[in-house]
Amino acid sequence: MMELNVKEVALPKKIEWNYEELKAEIAEKAKTYETMVYTDDQIKIAKSDKAKLNHLKKALNDERIAREREYMKPFNEFKSQINEIISIIDKPVSIIDKQVKEYDQIKKREKAKKCLELFEELNCNYDWLDYSKVSNPKWTNTTFTLKKVQEEIEGKLEQIENDLNTLSSLEAFSFEAIEEYKRSLDVGKAIAEGQRLVAIQKRKEEMERRKAEQERIQKENERKAQELAQQLAKQEQQRILEEQSQKSEEGNLPGQMEITDYPNAIPEGYQVETVKGEEAEPAAAWIRFEAKLTTEQAYKLKDFFEGNKIEFRAI
Numbered sequence: 001m002m003e004l005n006v007k008e009v010a011l012p013k014k015i016e017w018n019y020e021e022l023k024a025e026i027a028e029k030a031k032t033y034e035t036m037v038y039t040d041d042q043i044k045i046a047k048s049d050k051a052k053l054n055h056l057k058k059a060l061n062d063e064r065i066a067r068e069r070e071y072m073k074p075f076n077e078f079k080s081q082i083n084e085i086i087s088i089i090d091k092p093v094s095i096i097d098k099q100v101k102e103y104d105q106i107k108k109r110e111k112a113k114k115c116l117e118l119f120e121e122l123n124c125n126y127d128w129l130d131y132s133k134v135s136n137p138k139w140t141n142t143t144f145t146l147k148k149v150q151e152e153i154e155g156k157l158e159q160i161e162n163d164l165n166t167l168s169s170l171e172a173f174s175f176e177a178i179e180e181y182k183r184s185l186d187v188g189k190a191i192a193e194g195q196r197l198v199a200i201q202k203r204k205e206e207m208e209r210r211k212a213e214q215e216r217i218q219k220e221n222e223r224k225a226q227e228l229a230q231q232l233a234k235q236e237q238q239r240i241l242e243e244q245s246q247k248s249e250e251g252n253l254p255g256q257m258e259i260t261d262y263p264n265a266i267p268e269g270y271q272v273e274t275v276k277g278e279e280a281e282p283a284a285a286w287i288r289f290e291a292k293l294t295t296e297q298a299y300k301l302k303d304f305f306e307g308n309k310i311e312f313r314a315i
Contacts, residue, residue: 012071026056108140115139115149122153126160128182163187173197236287 033053038046112135119131134156139149167177167190177194181187293301305312 009074015067107142111140111142114146118146118150119153122150123157126157129160133185160185163190167191167194170194172201233288240287 033049115135116131119134123129134153136152138144139152163181163185164178166187167181168174170177170191173194176197177190180193181190184190291301302312304310
């Protein structure tokens, strides 16, 4: 039978030496040197004292090394022999260990296959659920029975069902939250994803609401501006008609011209500025209107403007 059999070894005796006397003497000397102050003239003495102390230190250390080597020699020989035997043992241990590990790996693969089959048998509802998302490395250990594996799989499937029910009850983006859960199997992350999308949707709706409100206000302002322009145009048109009627009666106009009832009426290609006569107010204003004229009538109107010193321009 292979076993270690070591005979009793007499340990070395305690080394006898003048430890106490030497310690007391050196301690006394050390106190003297610690408080001693050398003058410039005593530097040689200081160097001599230092050399003496270093010499004593070296003598002590050399003696320790010699005794240590002597005492450790049999032990070091024993240590070397032990290490040699250990190296011989390590070779078959390595070979055996390799075979044991290969055997364990085979058993783990067989156990993993059984766990996978058990998972596929129990997982009847979630075709998207991959075995790797729920498996546990400890399931392949020989000490972990298939019964315990089944209990853990059933527990995980039950938890998944509860989580999906929770996510399905979300008011918005439940589909996206469930998709995140399928990826991570983390209900917290899934809910956070749903909340993130809800926040984005709210910001989008708020942006669209503000945009619609701005467009409504703009259209309302445009409508009011158009109504005001139409009102002013009608007032101006009425004033022009009244002036033309008055001048026609006085013989200032060769005839009447037809003016359309369009808001912002202007003669095509012209913008006209009328300068009022003696009866009008001193200030002149640009009047925009539109008239239906033949070419001959247009030339007559031009002559009329020029004859009455009315400024006009193309627009």
